Amino acid sequence: MAPFVLDDFLPYRLVVAAGRVSRAFERRYMAEAGISVPEWRVMAHLSQEGEVSVREIEARVDMEKSKVSRAASRLEEQGLVVKLANPGDRRLVSLSLTPKGRAVMDRLIPLAAEFQAELRALLGPDAKGFEAGLTAILKSRL
Numbered sequence: 001m002a003p004f005v006l007d008d009f010l011p012y013r014l015v016v017a018a019g020r021v022s023r024a025f026e027r028r029y030m031a032e033a034g035i036s037v038p039e040w041r042v043m044a045h046l047s048q049e050g051e052v053s054v055r056e057i058e059a060r061v062d063m064e065k066s067k068v069s070r071a072a073s074r075l076e077e078q079g080l081v082v083k084l085a086n087p088g089d090r091r092l093v094s095l096s097l098t099p100k101g102r103a104v105m106d107r108l109i110p111l112a113a114e115f116q117a118e119l120r121a122l123l124g125p126d127a128k129g130f131e132a133g134l135t136a137i138l139k140s141r142l
Helices: 011-032 037-049 054-061 064-075 099-139
Strands: 082-085 094-096
Touching: 011 037, 011 064, 011 099, 037 054, 037 064, 037 082, 037 094, 037 099, 054 064, 064 082, 064 094, 094 099
Parallel strands: none
Antiparallel strands: 082 094
16 A cells, blocks of 8 residues: 555645635735634625525535624624624524625725636646636535
8 A cells, every 4th residue: 555645635735725825815805904714704705695694604604603603793893794683583693794894895806806816827727627626526515
């Protein structure tokens, strides 16, 4: 049997690459808007969906409910999101961007597009194949 080489193990490489990419992009939106990774994920999701429950965000952005809730509370304190209680069940909370939050996203979305273009350029002609592979992983039931 061939020896195990961690640096060749695809799950390890994906995690390390994802961390590097996340930190590189975090530096940009932190400098522009002063928000954290969880806060970015919540705001980015809300910018696409409008009013969304904490549970939906948790499932969509792959974060624990407690992290989503803490990020939402910080964003609410900054006036970037508003929490809306469900009239039928006050334990269920939905979030939506405030006008101030939409203005922040209007500044961050071009940064995200620019960063994505840089990543695609880094990957060169392999970008489409790489993205197809990521799509396959994300659609799978791993």
